[in-house]
Amino acid sequence: MSAVPVALRIARRTAWRARGRSALIMVMIGLPVLAITAVLTLNATMNVSPREGLVAEFGAADARLMRVPDGTVLRQRPNGTSWSTGGDGATAPGRSAAEVGALLGPGTRLIPFDTGVLQLGGERVEALRTDLRDPLTKGMWTLSEGRLPAAAREAVVTSAFGLRPGDQLRPSGAAPLTVVGVVEHPFRPSLRQVVGPDLPLASVEEFWSPGEHGTGWLADTAAPVSWTGVSALNGAGLYVTSRAMMTDPRSWARAPASDVQNTVGVGTMVIMVVLETVLLAGPAFAVGLRRRRRELAEIAAQGGSAAQLRTIVLADGLVLGGAAAFVATVLGIGAGTLGAPIVARWGGTSGPPEVPWPPVLAVAALGLLAGIVAALVPAVQAARQNSAAVLAGRAPAVADRPGWPLVGAALVLAGLAATVVARRQPGSAWVLASAVLVLLGLVVLTPWLVRATGRPAARLRLPLRLSVRDAVRHRSRTASAVAAVMAVTAAVVALGIGAYSEYMDQRNAYTSARPTGMLAIWAGNIGDPAWSRLRAEAARQLPGVPLAAGYQARDAQGHRYALRYTVRWNGIRTRRTAAIGDQSLLTLLQGRHDPRAAAALASGKAVVFDAAALRDGKLALRASSTSGPARRLDVPAVLATPADEHQGGALLPRALVEQAGFATAERQLYAMYRPSAGSTLGRDLAKVTPRVTVASEEGYRNVPEPGLWGWLGGALVLVVGGTLTATRLAAADMRPEQATMVAIGAPPRMMRVLVAGQALYIAGLGALVGLLAGTVTGLALTRPMTTHGAGDPATIAIPWPFLLAVVVGLPVLASAAALLTRTRPPLVRRLL
Structure with missing residues (x-):
């Protein structure tokens, strides 16, 4: 019979005889497989492809068309869409439904959308x-x-509102x-x-991008709307999406350019998963080898070769790794499929269940490989x-190989040099890849x-x-x-420093x-009588609260202008x-009376709270309007x-604005x-008037970074689990020493101290080395994660409580868990 079967x-x-150890090995191998498989399945299920979303996008229609804003130059192509709103191109006139239907050809039917x-x-x-009763x-x-809805003033709502038929909505x-x-x-x-x-749709004064808010139609056409006719429709000021375009292979089968950083990131993740597993x-x-040494020695004594002994032990990795990969893959697919609708209710999409088999099978093979390599x-x-x-x-005697420390030192030095170079590269993948070398x-x-250290x-x-x-x-x-403890600690420390630095950035x-606690009431383009009524109502709603007035700038034709400037902040x-x-x-x-700033404002100068915005005592402003020509102004400042540390902005006196040729009107x-939480202000x-906006500046919400403590939980499982596995092996190997201590009268608690000391040594040494490696990588990660351009310094923030919990708390917890390990006086046979 062959040796492999x-x-x-x-x-x-x-594996069946040692079910506890087998279960532990399967958990160690299967957990990464389960987590990655669940994430892959979750992403695939929540990622609704254009083909899957055709019905939700078009219904039974052939195309959807949307008017683009005046002055927009639009060009749609299979490999992407380009547009500009600078007004350099010819302005396309607004098309009526009849004109759009004529562009699409005879037999076209349109409904508003x-x-x-x-x-x-x-x-x-x-x-x-739109009319949901229409077949389109x-x-x-x-x-x-x-x-x-079948009549005016009727509507349907999505279930996320929590409303029922018969309820009412009150649009402003x-x-x-x-x-x-x-x-x-x-x-x-x-x-x-x-x-x-x-529906009384409110105007959206935001920068337009394809597929965003706008006026449009659903079209039922006699012929498919393909890419050949899109240019003409773009020239007519229409953004087009159609069933024929979405099903065209050129639209969805484009092979993306190779992303080196993504490839490096995936390779780094694979190496780290295999290494940690x-x-x-x-x-x-x-543990299994120690317990089976006598069994393997007996096989060797009966003629078993060294290759056969290796095959027997590797078979353990194959059986346990294969079983762990299979169970974890099934559980991961189930978790991802069942979790997609739940996650989508918090935000996002959820399509039909989908399993990305190539990466899922690759991850399962990775788990199987990790089991074999571990054995x-x-x-x-x-x-x-x-x-x-x-x-x-x-x-058995332990023999060291003197050349290995030199190889390890060379790899560490190469990794440190690569980290210095990778820190200057965009993206964090190169830094993480360099950390693998370390x-x-x-x-x-x-x-x-x-x-x-011994x-x-x-x-x-x-x-x-x-x-x-x-x-x-x-x-x-x-x-x-x-x-194992070192690798977990290094990864958690590095990611913790990088994430906390990004959070602080x-x-x-x-x-x-505006300072924290300021209430702002803005009115849109309304007349003086409406503003007087609004101001009186605000004073009635806020009795005893001093109100400061703000003003709008308008040109001679009554066009409203905004005076803006650009500054770098962080x-x-x-x-x-x-x-x-x-x-x-x-x-x-x-937040106080400043005589110098008050005197400057009274003299007709702007008061600026952004130091970087001033150039030679001047503030450069751009006066822009949605209906008038833009202007540039340089005003003395x-x-x-300001009242708050994170506050910027500028205040212009009315006289300065009026000298620039604008009229001012109180509208703020x-x-x-x-306001209280349930305020109806x-x-x-x-x-x-519906053209009113009420905003309250709440300031920065200093919420602690939740991801750090989630990683701490993962590190807790891995560090404590790995340490207890090693101490269990130590307890088995230390039976002669324990027998000696029992023979000289050592109490049972001394045995537990012996095991706990082993756990403290393993976890403590791994945590200290991991702290050094993780700190180097974490400091390197801060640059690509917190810089926003050339010359911007990196933000470095150290989460000291988090590091203390990782480096000190986890070893102490591991040794405390080892103290609970049951120890019995061993019976050891000694040779005379």
């Missing part, structure tokens, strides 16, 4: 204006309750809408949208063991580190001295566990033109709108200190006031 049968029987927002008090929600919209929505400045039904989007369960044939599962395989070192040891010494009960070098150096053991008390000496004596087992990037280009006001508004913006109110003011 026999080895597999022995491995299966051994307008997308925008609905202003519901202080909330803006997505809205769609079939399949876009699923009616779950009530009926479809318009008659109420009656909810007659509840609908579901095929792929977006979290979507909040109102649909009806006669091997290091974690390796001690568990070593490789024990297999080599099994083939080299001295059968006579094992049968006599003597421990980790591989430290893994090779770990046996030498174990031996070197030399001071003579100064320790007896239990700890025995623990450290045993760890040094069994360096092959100890080094694997130390390297985003925190520092927070900026506002390395990011930020565009601000300068306020127009007097001394009362300046006092609110500064002085620098002042400011106050230091925080926005809805009450909207009753006066």
Whole structure:
């Protein structure tokens, strides 16, 4: 009989006899496979392809067309869409439905399909204006309750609103809408949208991009709308998406250009997963080897060759790795499929269940490979063991290879040099790839580190001295566990420093033109009588609250202008709108009375809170309007200190704006006031005029970074699990020493201290080395993760409590868990 089937049968029987150890190995190998498979399946299911989303996009129509803003130059091609809104091209006239139908050819039928927002008090929600009873919209929505709207002022809402038929919606400045039904989007369960044939859509004054809000139609055409006719429709000021375009192979079968960074990132992840799995599962395989040494020695004594012994041990990795990969793959696919609809309810899309088989099978093969590689070192040891010494009960001798420390040091130095170079590259993939070199070098150096740190053991008390000496004596087992803890700690520390630095960089990037606690009330393009009523209502709603006035700038034709400037804040280009006001508004913006700033404002100078915006005592402004020509202004300005640390902005006196040729009109109110959570101020003011906006500056919400502590939880499982696996092996190998201690009267708690000392040594050494490696990588990660262009310095922030919990807390927790390990006085046979 061939040796392989026999080895597999022995491995299966051994795995069943040692079910606890087998389960531990399968968990160590299967957890990464399960997590990656679940993420891959989740992403594939939540990623709705254009072909899958055809019905939700078009219903039964052949095409959807949308008007582009005046002055937009649009060009659609199979390999992408380009557009510009600078007004350099010819302005396309607004097309009517009849003209659009003529462009599409005879036999075309159009229905309105307008997308925008609905202003519901202080909330803006997505809205769609179309007739859902038309056959062209079939399949876009699923009616779950009530009926479809059939008359004006009727609408349906998505289930995310929590409304029922018969409820009412109250758009600002318009008659109420009656909810007659509840609908579901095929792929977006979290979507909040109102649909009806006669919705009062609010104007959206935002930068247009293809597929965003606008007026449009669904078209039923006699002939497919293909790419050949798109250029003419673009020239007519229409953005087009059609069924024929989406199903054209040129639109979806384009092979993306090779992304070197993505390839490096994926390769780095694969190496790290295999390395960590091997290091974690390796001690568990070593447990099996220690317990089977006598069995393997007997096989060798009966004529078994070294190759057959290796095959038997490798069969353990094949059986357990294959079983772990299979179970983890099935569970990962199930978790990803079932989790997609749940995650989509928090935001996103969820399509039909989809399993990306090539990457999933590759991950499963990776788990199988990790099991075999984890059993490789024990297999080599099994083939080299001295059968006579094992049968006599003597421990095998450990021989070091003097050249390995030099190889490890070379890898570490090469990794450090690569890290210095990678720090200057865009993206973090190169830094992580360089860190792999450092980790591989430290893994090779770990046996030498174990031996070197064991030399001071003579100064320790007896239990700890025995623990450290045993760890040094069994360096092959100890080094694997130390390297596993080191790799986990290094990865968590590096990602923790990088993520916390990015978090602090985003925190520092927070900026506002108003101090925290300021309430702003803005009116749109309304007349003086409406503003007077709005101002009186605001004063009535806010009794006793001082109100400071702000002003709008208008040209001679009545076009409203915004005076803006651009400044770099924390390395990011930020565009601000300068306020127009007097001394009362300046006092609110500064939080105090500043005589110097007040005198400058009174003399007709701008007061600026962004130092980088000033050039030779001037502030460069761009006056822009949606309906008038843009202008550039250079105004005299002085620098002042704002009320808040993260506050910027500028205040212009009315006289300065009027000297520039603009008229000013009071249309803004400011106050230091925080509305309560259930405040109806926005809805009450909207009753006066729908063109009102109420905003309250809440300041920066300093929420701790949740990802750090999630990684700490993952590190807890891996570090404690790997350490306890190694200490279990240590307890088995230390039976002679334990027998000696029992013989001289050592109490049972001394045995537990012996095991806990082993756990503290393994976890402590791995955590310290991992801290050094992770800190180097984390500091290197801060540059690509926190810089925003040339000359922008990196933000470096160290999460000290997090590092303390990782480097000190995890080893202490591992040793505390080892103290709970059950120890019994061993019975050891001794040779006389």
